[in-house]
Amino acid sequence: MADSEALPSLAGDPVAVEALLRAVFGVVVDEAIQKGTSVSQKVCEWKEPEELKQLLDLELRSQGESQEQILERCRAVIRYSVKTGHPRFFNQLFSGLDPHALAGRIITESLNTSQYTYEIAPVFVLMEEEVLRKLRALVGWSSGDGIFCPGGSISNMYAVNLARYQRYPDCKQRGLRTLPPLALFTSKECHYSIQKGAAFLGLGTDSVRVVKADERGKMVPEDLERQIGMAEAEGAVPFLVSATSGTTVLGAFDPLEAIADVCQRHGLWLHVDAAWGGSVLLSQTHRHLLDGIQRADSVAWNPHKLLAAGLQCSALLLQDTSNLLKRCHGSQASYLFQQDKFYDVALDTGDKVVQCGRRVDCLKLWLMWKAQGDQGLERRIDQAFVLARYLVEEMKKREGFELVMEPEFVNVCFWFVPPSLRGKQESPDYHERLSKVAPVLKERMVKEGSMMIGYQPHGTRGNFFRVVVANSALTCADMDFLLNELERLGQDL
């Protein structure tokens, strides 16, 4: 009887399943992990989109394929993907491959559960609680709440939603129409997710008041005070300030103590977007950059960035102990959060979030932390600062490099000034010509596959490079390579 047996797929054949997975894992180890982190290999193998489509043969068809074909597809996917674990991947706020975190991710995938109930995620409910407790302790809180979110943008959005709910609990039911116009404050250097979040949450981007930043990219508390007064004069109700610890481009840290003073005076929720900079709390040497963070109401911190826990790992931490998360987001679905369960239903954390199913994001961080200890992670952070400083000092010795500013974090922002533009700072078209250099060099480095560095225009400044020194496998030799390679790629410009 056809329906009395499992389908004739691998799922019914444990030996074939094991053979397939061992073969795929072998490819992963050789191609993605070993070659993918070796400086003797390319960081990327550029293909034009149309060519890549042909190479990948993406179409999904009626007939399935053989195991050999599937393995060949795995090889192609890895081959043409960018190696973000490679030491010469300086392009984003994440880089590197931590083997323990990867081990945690592989286990997470093999267990494939959702974080919403103790019933189906007993280990991970308890583990998430412990990891969040540890992160909160580093912020300076002995109690509180929190949750892992699918990325820092959503963590930031949660903070905004919690702040407005705390002030106007009715808005959960009645919406924003019955409320006065609300205003939130962040600096012009903040991450764009604050604007996106304001739109998504129905507040509108107009509700975001943009506070001035100084020349180093730090929010100016006096302007914050002024903006609050202006908003109030216009009839808006200020409710939240989002400060940034580690801005995306310049790596600036807002002055949290002064901002917390302003928030305290005006009774505003202080959120700190420390998605990028939060990991600096692990460093006794550098954590002063976040002085005052313990005065925040909420903190967003992404260990998938500087700690390389793996995408995504974003914690929203709260000082709140009044169950605000669950009150704000909960809806008591009776099919999932039954109240007559045989265990303490406070362990079912699923109603703290606006998601239903939620991925397990704690294991990768926990396992890495167990392997490294606070000390190992602290060394990584300190090492990144040391190498960023080395890079800056080496740049100063070479004539083709102009720093945008002295960095205080591991974002190193600079222009590469090619030979034809050196000494021409007074030319009327100098800045226009300089801003065209980075895109050209970017194209060259990607097409050669030698390294990847991001660039961007910023305010009145034309395109400059931002090197992110985050990969824990980096050495001074990689910094030297980076400088030599830019000189090589740009020698004819």
Next chain:
Amino acid sequence: MADSEALPSLAGDPVAVEALLRAVFGVVVDEAIQKGTSVSQKVCEWKEPEELKQLLDLELRSQGESQEQILERCRAVIRYSVKTGHPRFFNQLFSGLDPHALAGRIITESLNTSQYTYEIAPVFVLMEEEVLRKLRALVGWSSGDGIFCPGGSISNMYAVNLARYQRYPDCKQRGLRTLPPLALFTSKECHYSIQKGAAFLGLGTDSVRVVKADERGKMVPEDLERQIGMAEAEGAVPFLVSATSGTTVLGAFDPLEAIADVCQRHGLWLHVDAAWGGSVLLSQTHRHLLDGIQRADSVAWNPHKLLAAGLQCSALLLQDTSNLLKRCHGSQASYLFQQDKFYDVALDTGDKVVQCGRRVDCLKLWLMWKAQGDQGLERRIDQAFVLARYLVEEMKKREGFELVMEPEFVNVCFWFVPPSLRGKQESPDYHERLSKVAPVLKERMVKEGSMMIGYQPHGTRGNFFRVVVANSALTCADMDFLLNELERLGQDL
């Protein structure tokens, strides 16, 4: 010089990295994959939270641990986790372990990139486009747009946000305060994410008008029409109807053609939450349950449920070809979406979403599809229907089982009537006593680890079981086991 070399972690030692990962992978294959899917093993090993905390030793400490300790921790994490790939895991709308999808997930984790730009995710930008195209074709659309979201709740939220933006583009900037009160419509059987989404998006739960469902759980189009009229009479502006294809508890499919007619008459956005039922589109035999879905404006479909692609894999599909996603969600961050890149920047899909970093959710589905073909996936769906029918017919032969209703999908809802309650339907306390049976049996099955089935109260009905027949490894023998096991566990009640 301390700073001239990589940290003395595994990251600097390729041999040690490989040894660790191979050891962890061995544990995963043995414990999570082989034992985790074997009916000779438990589906879960229950521990009280306090005992489990002790067993796991969760605390994160200053010192790191040895590789042997880390391996021991990996074993413990797997041991005490629920085996959602096990054939006796009937507890959620996902179950089973597809080896090709798992292979895709392991590759995804090893490549660790973000889906936002072609620059760092060339393979996955093109692959996501192709997978979405395929899903849209199954809906019945030859063009359109779409995106993978972190779960169906967020996919549903996107649909609501897009619908309001399409009607009131100003609201992105100016927020909801300047708009008339908005109304959206969904049935009382809808997923709770519609309510959560309305609150989060600032509309408030009051904006959700709850439409009647018939006794089978299907939305009543006449009541939808009536509710729209009532909302308009109250001065609200209807803008969206969310129909459900495969409700969470009963597995009901709303009558999409009739609902589409109503939407067309009133000019409303039709969203279909097919998170659970969407995969039925692959079955020529059963796809009639979704007749009319091609008339929707948006569809949410989670291949991580019935197709077992792995958490999370949730597609939001749109009929729109006007770049609505990007217009609604975009903010043109200049550090990420530079317009002077050397390739077609339309390939940078990151501005379609409210996230910044976004996980790669397409590879696991693509690889599984390549291996199975449409045909293999169709067989799985058809097999699930066949087995659900088998279970129902077997239940009818036994006196201890009372169906809530004849299922039309793979949710089989029923009461187990223990010996002491049989023939007592007329007793005044029958329903009260019956509703206490499921929680007791649930506790017993979990503590024995023999199987997991969810239960819930529902409307005026007391607790009943919902068996989800989704695991592609299931056989009739597993269905027989389920019935026998309930009888065994409940024989003394």
